[in-house]
Amino acid sequence: MTGLSVQHRGTPTLPALLAVAAATAQEFGAAFAVGLFASLGVAGTVFARFLVASIVLCVMVRPRIHGLDRRAFGAIVALAVTLTTMNLLFYEALSRIPLGIAVTVEICGPLLLSVLLNRRWAGWIWALVAFSGVALLGLGGGPLPAANMIGLVLAAGAAVSWAGYILATAHAGKVFANLDALALATVLGALLTAPAAVLSVNLGAALHWEVAGLVVVVGLMCSVIPYSLELIALRSLPASTFAVLTSLSPAIAAVAGWLILRQQLGLTDYLAVSLVVIASAGAVRSTAPLGPNRSID
Template sequence: MTHPERPARGLAVISVSALSTQSGAATGSLAFGTLGPLGVVAARQIVAALVLLVLTRPRVHRLTREQWPPIVLLAVLFASMNSSLYAAVERVGLGTAVTIEFLGPLAVALLSSRRWRDAVCATLALAGIVLLTRPGPSSDLIGLGLAVLASASWAGYIMANRAVGRLVPGVQGTAVAMTLSAVGLLPVAAIIIWQERPPVEAYLFAAAAGLFASAVPYTLDLIVLRRISPVVFGLGMSLHPVFAALIGAVALHQHLPALAWTGIGLVAVSNALTLIGARPPRHVQRRRIALPPRRRRHRRSAGANHPGTG
């Protein structure tokens, strides 16, 4: 069943997803000293897969040939998106990496749009991200390349998650994709644990990151992508660096200059403008006028004569 687009409600879900992601990322960063970025990513995926498997209990044997390709693609994107971003942050810094990564959902928003206002909103959001993160020049081509890979993976994740949401009921597709991703990263986690012998608290931090930065937001993203367009979702993703800045200021006492708060304001304005006048998807509009009034009455009367229908 296809639901009509409700952008305000969709943005609320995106906000919860972004808040959960950044809270989990902040918690997971506490384990960088022993597990390293790649180890935290591996732990995140494994914990998230276990949580989703317990909650959804996907019926893998019932998946069809049509459903498997987007699920496998989503699994690859899960791993590449997180691993490349954390590796880029380690080499070129958080500001540059996050700014480049945001180009992925921004590109989705622009390519999915046919309205000039969405292009303006995307430009405002990008300007806000630049002001918020203030990326500086870097000569680390490998780090910049990893950030671009994270950007492309994020864009692919949006589209693949939307495809999985159409083809697989509930969150079973996300659970299977997360499990495949976790299996692929399991050898990485085993090697790091064997070499580093991290303390117990590192496992706890990584487990919290897996729950709040993977399981919760990925499930929410899958749900909301069934109800809103890629345009609204892509621009809504600009809330991630906003929440990261707010969590840093409140929890980590990282005070931001006025220029950074100006960037936050631009991001908020871009999302608000996206919501104003948003229209339902075309397939919803067509469905509303698909049948003339007489035929609709005929179907209702037919349904009344056959209790097993409707």
């Protein structure tokens, strides 16, 4: 949540726990989202996520539409495009590779962005550690299948999109004094994914109440709950501390993948996840980056 940071003394325990809870809800929600792929497809799952999130956010925020100028519309479009691209690429990656690996690759986008923006030599050392970790992914089981390689490329694309989303969020924060841009971008994201969703949905399976219930759970866990918890946490938690806690996401994702999806990673994969987590935390401490927020993805 860029633009919401206020420096405080110490690290309040409750806000720190809320930040970790936000990341936990987000990654476990992503694990549950994999269960929707068979019924909704990737595009249908992203559309359903956006639909739930947009309804809740619009009710909460009540964004203003009339009177917006060209600059405001441009900020909304940029936010919606990066948000939609990030989600589609990330979920396509999840359909091919384990959740823990996908998040490990994806978080390198914000990490590299923070290094590029701050231009400190220590940041490049942490970036090297992170990319060394990424290079280890999948090596424990021999040569990667083609589907896994495609998944890694898709996760890398999601990482680039996440960096773009952070920049778009920062720009929108200069145009809008409230959260109207995020709410409207989510609505636009639902509209952008609707045509592909129609083609990917298995209508017979999608009409079951279990699928509708899972859609609501995923929408709340991946978007509304993490966003709300992060907003509360950032009222009293320094942005740098929040970013360090967010860097735990790959480790949380690995646990979620193991518990929910029965995805067992190899020893080198766990080493890779650990290196990326350490590098992300180290990069935050050595620079003053934009916080890698993915609460709405």
